[in-house]
Amino acid sequence: MGDVEIREGADIPFWNCKWIAGSKLSILCPNSYMIATNKEASVEDSGFWLEDRWHWNIAWEWDQNNAELWSAASLLAGILMEVWPNQDGVCENEAAALKIVWKAKVPHKVKVFAWRLVRNRLPSKVQLVRRGVEIADSEMICNLCNLNNSQDDTTHIMVRCEVAKKIWNAVYIWLNLQGVNEVVSLCHEHMLQFFSKLKNKVDKGREISIWMAVTWCLWRARNGTIFNNETGDIDEIIFKIKTYSWWWG
Ligand SMILES: [Zn+2]
8 A cells, every 4th residue: 555565565464464544464463364374475466467357366264154254355455456566656645544443443444434434445336426327416325414515425425415514523522522624625534533532532443443433333324214215314423423422541
């Protein structure tokens, strides 16, 4: 990722070098590492280029009936999906945000979610259109606020949406915190600001659990409005945020 140019450095160990946001894959994905056939494999050994696209190809031995290994494999796939050897630089702030994500004490699925959020890879309608999915203009609005000039885009959902703003404000009041500047244009900038404002005010590690609880609940509420006709009740979302952040904190 970014700081590692693999084409120049084929000898970077796939499992045991901190090449993904400052962490080793053997630590992030211990179950996959356990069954990897070649624990010394380099990044270059672990995939191949085909028509300008990188394909990961990890050799391992496993029992396909073992559900635990399936979930280990999908965690690894979730991480690798967004990473390939010669990817253009991840900017410094983004790398810092990803590092914080991986240290957070939250369930793995939440980490993968936050990873995708920071990398701007969540399937918002704007992202889907970018990937060639056809969505009518009238369907592009954000279903949380339903405002005519809104767009179902990750930064909107997490930061700019009227519903998101009300929720963040409630969180700021709950934590007795000065709000994050709303002009941030990217989610990872929001995370880093929130993180620095909350530092030393709550137990170490809770800053990020809270931020993840808010974004996780916003994303789930957004999905609920689209797929289950839910209304995205603000009090209910805030209740869930508090519950998760205590649970994970
Ligand atoms: Zn909205």
